[in-house]
Amino acid sequence: MTTAVATVMEAATEVIGVGHSRPRPDGRAKAMGELRFSGDLEAEGMLWAHLLRSPHPAAAITRIDASAALAMPGVHAVLTAADVPGRSTYGLNYPDQPVFAATEVRHVGEVIAAVAADHPLTAAEAAEAVVVEYDLREAVSDPEAALAPGAREVHPLGNVLAAQRVVRGDPTAEGDVTVEAYYEMAVQDQAFLGTEAALAIPGEDGGVDLYVATQWLHVDQDQISASLDLPHDKVRIHLAGVGGSFGAREDLSVQIPLGLLALRTGRPVKVVLSRQDSFLGHVHRHPARMWYRHSADRDGHLVKVEARIILDGGAYLSSSGAVLSNAACFAAGPYRVPNAVVDATCARTNNPPSGAMRGFGTVQVCFAYEAQMDKLAAALGMSPVELRLRNALGPGDDLITGQVLTGAVPVAELIRACADAPLPPESALEWRHGVSDGHIGDFDLPGGVGRAADAKRVKRGVGLAVGFKNLMYSAGFDDYSVARCHLEDGRVTLTSAAAEVGQGLVTLMEQIAAEVLGADDVVLAEASTIGIGSAGSTSASRQSVMTGGAVEAACRAVADDVLAAVADDRGLSLGTLRLAGNRLVSDDTVVDLAVAKAAAETRRVFDRTVTFGHPATEELDEDGQGNAHVAFAFAVHRAVVDVDVDLGLVKVVHMTTAQDVGRALNPLQLLGQIEGGTAQGIGLALMEELVIDHGRVRNPSFTDYVIPTALDIAPVRIAALIEEPQPGLPFGAKGAGELPSISSTPAVLAAVRDATGLTLDRAPVRPEDIALAKEDTP
DSSP states (O other): OEEOHHHHTOOOOSOOSTTSOOOOTTHHHHHTTOSOBGGGOOOTTOEEEEEEEOSOSSEEEEEEEOHHHHTSTTEEEEEOGGGOOSOSEEOSSSOOEESSOSSEEOSTTOEEEEEEESSHHHHHHHHHHSEEEEEEOOOOOOHHHHHSTTOOOSSTTOSEEEEEEEEESOTTOOOSEEEEEEEEEOBOOOOOSSOOEEEEEEOTTSOEEEEEOOSOHHHHHHHHHHHHTOOGGGEEEEEOBOOOOTTTTSSOSSHHHHHHHHHHHTSOEEEEOOHHHHHHHSOBOOOEEEEEEEEEOTTSOEEEEEEEEEEEOTTSOTTHHHHHHHHHHTTTOSBOOSEEEEEEEEEOOSSOOBOOOTTTTHHHHHHHHHHHHHHHHHHHTOOHHHHHHHHBOOTTOBOTTOOBOOSOOOHHHHHHHHHHSOOOOSOHHHHHHSOOOSOOOTTSSTTGGGOOOOGGGEEEEEEEEEEEEEESOOTTOOEEEEEEEEEETTEEEEEEOOOOSSSOHHHHHHHHHHHHHOOSOEEEOOOBSSSSOOOOOSOTTOHHHHHHHHHHHHHHHHHHHHHHHHHHHHTOOTTTOEEETTEEEOSSOEEOOOHHHHHHHTTOOEEEEEEEEEOOOOOOOTTSOSOOOSEEEEEEEEEEEEEETTTTEEEEEEEEEEEEOSSOSSHHHHHHHHHHHHHHHHHHHHTOOBOEETTEESOOSTTTSOOOOTTTOOOEEEEEEEOOOOTTSGGGOOOOSSHHHHHHHHHHHHHHHHHHOOOOOEESOOHHHHHTTGGGOO
């Protein structure tokens, strides 16, 4: 079924079940500035922390002297590696990163010491007073050089963070037409508005309470407990307001040093990172270098895809294994490919660590394989749309990993919806305002009001791209979530440790409870590690499915208990009593009461905690074969751009998208996810690049790291939302937050190529890539 845009734009109503655009419960507080984000927290007697970071990408530490810092008035503690009572290292998937660098530093921004003082400026001054002497080393900053024989080892574990080979069919097969190219993607930062911040409060039991913006409370707890040498129940993690995430808060940042300072001083300690320290203190999207060769027969059927993919993981592992696995699995795109050879490697370097970011692993390869499809279409003299349709995956087809696709695989339908959608008129002013008086508005040309553009030199281009990704954890990871439903006096209280990071899970949890229980009074308990099991990470497009599934299961368990109680009270047979809408129905009577009211009538409390999950999927074998994923989702973008070929400036005029969503649980929030992901994709295509020069970050600020503003983002029009429920998932819904960031970048770049005739095999495309190369335009 295709949902029209009118449904997506449905006004919020009082109906709170799934499928409706219910407003966010935290929406007003955010809009009014009343929600307390992690940086807003405070406590009586609070101290301030500051982290001392390495200015060098590679060096041996020969001496650390904190005596001058400790002697400063107002300084209460200075901690270094010798002060870590438990495990000295941590890591999201493997503990290869030191809490404090002790003998060497491996990237700019690595933490060496932590200071607690009465005032944040005092803490910063004391950190600067810590004497650290270095023996500088040459940084291993090129990932290909890091993988070369004889390269200096960045870490005792070696310079290969992860590797995956995928071989399918006949590696020697060849088609009639072949295209090949090299592609490069630069570093993109998650660029969330709220920098890392936290408050640690020592407990009377010798433990610590940490209030922090994070994506995975229980894995934070695991790592912090190990380093603080405390039992899990003495390290209590509470979710503070999260000012954006997009993957960067999966890894620890300030949690362990802050906990140590609180325990050492016996006082609450707070830290708020500066924007520069935030850029240096969290992981980024993996930069990529990719070589691709596609071959097809003369009718445009793909014969073989070959790829060599090198990702730069930076100094530590983080989630590089999962990112690389995704890059290898999805390297050929959502197309039927009978033969494939993919070699993917993630290198360890002295660059800042890379990790999870929206669409991890698939964003990089989608940029390359979609450019290849356009090149192949040109070589065949075929429409890029027709080439994609001719090779589009469908139900029952298999991936290059051998996994057979089940459920909805509407690739062709999505392509047609986008390709057939109306294009905007040539005049942006005419398109926006429905008039055409010959006047070009201030913001209608590339460059906006400060333009030097000549309208006669502006060229329009149109590009289309297809992306897909797995949903939930994959490749051997056990995926589950725990939720609790408590029903008392008609009020439903839901408890989960799932992190709300802006995606709207808090709304969906309430809607699911309302749908199952017919309740109109639903509240959410604080997300913490106290009294509830793990909900897993808010990542991998999984929380709507996994935690949504746990909430649904817990609410249904409570509903069953209520049915039993009502049957007992009324002398009815439980076998004949059932729930129909919000009424209890038996063979001979209808109890016209909402379930919540029935519970109140019986004066009982109902409470259920449920674990919802999927069995661990298969790990890929040595040839990259296996059923590594639970489910998949697909999306298509079509971009229209105007390009000033003299100045190299690009204006995105229009974005059209179609997406496979399973079921739209909250259409308004779904639209917000699509718009947000598309905005990040546009940023990666045209402007977002963290410049790393021999291990040093050259633009760690929003002055120099440019992100799109409202003036850079075109209206996003929905051509279609395919609502074909996915079997086995709660309400048939699919996670939707990552898909828009995958296909939007290659669609914009395809449109720029169409306008300019240039190759443009690097993302983001820079003005000089167009302006200085325009002479080569056919």
